[in-house]
Amino acid sequence: MRVGIIVPQGWTGEYDGWEPSRAWARTVAVAHEAEALGFDSIWLFDHLQTEPVPTDEITFEAFVGLSALAVETARVRLGHLVLCAGYRNPALAAKMIATLDVVSGGRAELGIGAGWKEDEFVAYGWGFPPLRERLAGLEDALEIATRMLGPDRATYVGPTARVEDAINVPRGLQKPRVPIMVGGNGPNRTWRLAARYADELNLDCLTPAEVGEARPVIDSRCDEVGRSPRTLRLSVNVGRSQSAPEGRPRVDLLRAYADAGVDRVMTMIRASAADEGALERFADDCARAGCDLGA
DSSP: OEEEEEOOOSTTSTTTTOOHHHHHHHHHHHHHHHHHTTOSEEEEOOOSSOSSSOOSSOOOOHHHHHHHHHHHOSSSEEEESOEETTSSOHHHHHHHHHHHHHHTTSOEEEEEEOOOOHHHHHHTTOOOOOHHHHHHHHHHHHHHHHHHTSSSOEEEEOSSOEEEEEOOSSOOSSSSOOOEEEEOOOTTTHHHHHHHHOSEEEEESOOHHHHHHHHHHHHHHHHHTTOOGGGSEEEEEEOGGGOOOTTHHHHHHHHHHHHTTOSEEEEOOGGGGTOTTHHHHHHHHHHHTTOBOOO
16 A cells, blocks of 8 residues: 655645745755655645634645646656645646646646635635536546546546637646546545546545445446446545554554555644654554555
């Protein structure tokens, strides 16, 4: 099982009271360390103001931040966990991820979901559409991304977005295209969209036992579209409520995710913002759990 690191960006309050330049320097330092320790990937949340309560504190924007980290690193994969389909024009988002793939030397991944954080939607002027509309927007974004990252000009008309003979050059370096990861826990719509469009399904904060319960349903969504379930990779964003103390509890948790068939976990070691040894201790636990930490 591979392991990705969500680098600090302030969203969970880890940079409260920090000066912005110092905070960004620490974000870069954690990204450097994650790469040096052999982690698979680095990630940023696509959020705009802090949680659970919005405060006047640092939250670095995800696309600019990840682009900067692309030139600070050389090996790790780079992704957003996950982009909110409603925050950007979907054709422009596809153009941006294709450019990021070139800038990074072919390391970008397009993680995308329907979005959920109502205070951000409202504060930034998008309103807060009902879930049905947000999922329709996700489907349109996936359809457009697939076409924009494909070999031809993109034309598509959907209920929430459209493109007309859109040119996307360069389309990125990876072949056949930049990998697409759909994020979300919805078994009816989101998992069906993942089966149709994605290379990877990212489950948000499910425990290993819950992953085991979800797997037959995910497999059935692949069966519905004539796809082998083995071709849809499975990852989990391990949030604070699913984390475990350092040492044996954390090793056991990582092993449990691997035993549940998870291909990759992503997690934020929140202490890494201030504790320079936190990420190395996590790497030690990952190694003890048999995770893939290949430099």
